[in-house]
Amino acid sequence: MRDAEYNLIRTLVYENSRISLGPDKRELVSARLGKRLRATKVHSIAEYCELLQSPEADSELGHLIDAISTNHTFFFRENGHFEFLRKVIVPEMSARVRGERWPRFHLWSAACSSGEEPYSIAITLADCLPTWPWLIAASDISRRVLSRAELAIYPAESVERLDAATIRNSFQRGYGPQEGYYRVRPALRERVEFHHLNLLEGEPPFRDLFQVIFCRNVMIYFDRPTQEELVNRLARHLVPGGFLLVGHSESLSHIRHGLRLLRPATYQKPFAS
Numbered sequence: 001m002r003d004a005e006y007n008l009i010r011t012l013v014y015e016n017s018r019i020s021l022g023p024d025k026r027e028l029v030s031a032r033l034g035k036r037l038r039a040t041k042v043h044s045i046a047e048y049c050e051l052l053q054s055p056e057a058d059s060e061l062g063h064l065i066d067a068i069s070t071n072h073t074f075f076f077r078e079n080g081h082f083e084f085l086r087k088v089i090v091p092e093m094s095a096r097v098r099g100e101r102w103p104r105f106h107l108w109s110a111a112c113s114s115g116e117e118p119y120s121i122a123i124t125l126a127d128c129l130p131t132w133p134w135l136i137a138a139s140d141i142s143r144r145v146l147s148r149a150e151l152a153i154y155p156a157e158s159v160e161r162l163d164a165a166t167i168r169n170s171f172q173r174g175y176g177p178q179e180g181y182y183r184v185r186p187a188l189r190e191r192v193e194f195h196h197l198n199l200l201e202g203e204p205p206f207r208d209l210f211q212v213i214f215c216r217n218v219m220i221y222f223d224r225p226t227q228e229e230l231v232n233r234l235a236r237h238l239v240p241g242g243f244l245l246v247g248h249s250e251s252l253s254h255i256r257h258g259l260r261l262l263r264p265a266t267y268q269k270p271f272a273s
């Protein structure tokens with residue numbers, strides 16, 4: 001890929017998702033564009049760059065972001081966060097609920113990929129919060145992963161490493177043509193609402209604040225000013241005393257924000273500021 005082509009792709013990806021591609025990502029980008037070249041039936045990166053600058057570019061840009069972004073995820077990834085949710089956040093928020101008159105326990109999985117993260121939250125809450133109503137908002141910039149998340153069907157390999165009781169209580173096993181797949185049970189699916197959302201663009205469509213926001217393993221793809229902007233945006237959607245959980249490789253120590261570090265990758269919004 002020529003310099004000019006790579007620079008155009010980087011700029012468009014940054015402008016449309018704020019994902020920051022360094023010079024070291026050129027080969028990865030080349031490899032990931034292969035699928036888009038075949039899908040759009042163009043024969044070279046140069047031709048693909050022309051397409052991206054043509055009147056048809058709008059619909060292709062979404063596919064470009066899809067192809068470039070990393071959607072890797074799995075159930076109960078960084079399990080310490082789910083244990084913290086169960087043992088600390090739920091008891092603490094349950095104790096506050098009456099005084100605060102919150103209608104429900106409201107959580108946001110802010111870069112949910114194909115759904116394993118919000119469904120892991122749902123599985124945890126179904127087990128430890130049976131009486132208080134709860135709802136999970138889940139969002140991602142990629143329509144491709146969101147449609148997989150809404151379907152909630154996962155290959156056996158990704159489910160069968162969970163313990164037997166979790167599989168039994170939380171999934172329906174596929175038979176016949178669905179053999180080898182599991183689907184999240186309807187009672188859990190109906191607690192998760194999916195939204196197509198660029199975290200750095202416009203205002204998210206949520207009226208109620210959240211007690212907890214999971215925003216994990218997406219900030220590593222952003223540059224520092226973008227990380228700072230994102231963390232401060234997310235903080236505005238938290239109740240006082242609400243929690244922000246980030247990926248374990250995503251320290252916020254180098255950016256300015258008003259949150260308190262409680263333990264690695266776990267931040268709390270102050271009660272009064």
Ligand SMILES: C[S@@+](CC[C@H](N)C(=O)[O-])C[C@H]1O[C@@H](n2cnc3c(N)ncnc32)[C@H](O)[C@@H]1O
Pocket residue numbers: 017018019069070071072073074077110111112113114117139140141142145197198199200215216217218247
């Ligand atoms: C590696 S996945 C993380 C999934 C999950 N949070 C986890 O930790 O396993 C990163 C996700 O961030 C999404 N993403 C990237 N840029 C985004 C943006 N600007 N707004 C919303 N989502 C974005 C990608 O589409 C991808 O699904």
